[in-house]
Amino acid sequence: MGALALACPCAWCAGEGGVPGVLASKKSLSREETTLVNIEPVGRYGLTPIWEDGHKTGIYTYEKLRAMCDCDECSKKRI
Incomplete structure (x- = not known):
């Protein structure tokens, strides 16, 4: 989860700015x-993770x- x-x-x-x-x-x-500790949907375009320290303002589209994913399938699509 560190990379996320x-x-x-x-x-x-x-x-x-x-x-x-x-x-x-x-x-x-x-x-x-x-x-x-949790993940909440944001509209139809992303997710907001909720971290144990209380941080929950990042919206990950x-x-x-998908761009961060390093699985074989996603990596092949980026080539």
């Missing part, structure tokens, strides 16, 4: 930051999740 947490697209984590987010300066994440 490190890819959080919310403004706080990823940054906005040319200002880096908090993940830009982190070397590693805590267990609470990488423990998934299905497109982003």
Whole structure:
């Protein structure tokens, strides 16, 4: 789950307006930051993971999740 947490697209984590987010300066994440406790749908286009530390503002589109997938099937489609 670490890769998913490190890819959080919310403004706080990823940054906005040319200002880096908090993940830009982190070397590693805590267990609470990488423990998934729930996932909520966002409309018909994505999901919001809820992490044990309470963070729940990242909206991962299905497109982003597919692009992050490293299974054989998805990897072959990207070639």
